[in-house]
Amino acid sequence: MIKIDDISLLELAKSNKDKAFNYLIVEYSKKVFNTCVNILRNKEDAEDVTQEVFTAVYLSIDTFEGKSKLSTWIYSIALNKSKEFLRNKTRKKRFGILTTIEREDSHFMPDQVINFDHPGVLLENKERAEVFFQALDQLAENQKTAYTLHKIEGVSYIEIAEIMETSVSSVESLMFRAKKKLKEVLTDYFERNER
Amino acid sequence: MERKEHWIDQTLATEKFIQSVEPSNELMMRLKNIPNTISESYDKIPKKVVWAVAASIAILVCMNFISLKEYKQSSSSSIETTELLDSHFSYLKQL
Numbered sequence: 001m002i003k004i005d006d007i008s009l010l011e012l013a014k015s016n017k018d019k020a021f022n023y024l025i026v027e028y029s030k031k032v033f034n035t036c037v038n039i040l041r042n043k044e045d046a047e048d049v050t051q052e053v054f055t056a057v058y059l060s061i062d063t064f065e066g067k068s069k070l071s072t073w074i075y076s077i078a079l080n081k082s083k084e085f086l087r088n089k090t091r092k093k094r095f096g097i098l099t100t101i102e103r104e105d106s107h108f109m110p111d112q113v114i115n116f117d118h119p120g121v122l123l124e125n126k127e128r129a130e131v132f133f134q135a136l137d138q139l140a141e142n143q144k145t146a147y148t149l150h151k152i153e154g155v156s157y158i159e160i161a162e163i164m165e166t167s168v169s170s171v172e173s174l175m176f177r178a179k180k181k182l183k184e185v186l187t188d189y190f191e192r193n194e195r
Numbered sequence: 196m197e198r199k200e201h202w203i204d205q206t207l208a209t210e211k212f213i214q215s216v217e218p219s220n221e222l223m224m225r226l227k228n229i230p231n232t233i234s235e236s237y238d239k240i241p242k243k244v245v246w247a248v249a250a251s252i253a254i255l256v257c258m259n260f261i262s263l264k265e266y267k268q269s270s271s272s273s274i275e276t277t278e279l280l281d282s283h284f285s286y287l288k289q290l
Contacts, residue, residue: 018230025226033218047222054226120214132209151210186203
């Protein structure tokens with residue numbers, strides 16, 4: 001498939017929206033789906049959110065001003081839609097001590113761990129991956145976002161800074177704190193379970 | 196101690212074993228169908244209804260505007276009456 005740069009694609013969106021949209025589906029559907037899967041850790045949920053992301057993209061592609069890269073814009077929509085989906089799902093199933101998803105210090109079991117069905121995790125790694133994701137959920141939301149994007153998706157610090165509307169040094173700081181917190185959580189888990 | 200460190204490193208390395216997943220054909224079909232579903236949902240609202248709602252809003256705005264104008268007029272005339280009465284009573288007091 002021929003690569004089209006952002007400016008040409010935005011021009012195309014103004015003259016032939018459907019054609020530009022089809023190009024975006026081919027180019028970005030895998031990235032968006034994987035971002036959603038890594039946040040939601042459930043195939044069906046990720047598919048629903050991916051559809052929502054592309055619906056939002058279709059509705060606003062012709063008014064997108066191109067101030068940021070298209071990939072950055074689409075990533076931001078995917079992140080926001082996934083977080084929104086999780087918030088709504090958590091709100092619906094909230095009971096007892098299984099409360100807020102934003103709390104940094106809580107030892108709750110979020111919904112995406114209960115319904116863990118990550119299609120990118122092989123069966124032999126599933127148990128360890130569940131522990132890893134459970135630890136990841138103990139991080140503050142912005143640390144979790146930065147860590148997921150960089151370590152799992154392979155997004156660069158510069159692009160993460162653009163997606164999260166912050167500076168590169170802030171992303172570096174988020175990553176440092178995320179790694180530190182992850183080690184603490186895993187140490188605690190190991191000591192409690194004495195593996 | 197070493198065992199713990201090893202386990203933590205192994206768990207953190209899980210991120211390397213998470214594979215990229217191809218979206219299913221069904222999802223691709225759903226995505227490609229988005230332009231049709233959006234235009235269908237727009238077509239579901241009859242144009243008559245859209246015009247009726249627009250006309251109702253316009254009438255409501257006009258009615259509010261007229262009533263506001265009348266209220267202003269009535270309040271300014273009542274001020275004039277009060278001023279007239281005040282001057283009349285102060286004249287009577289002087290007498």
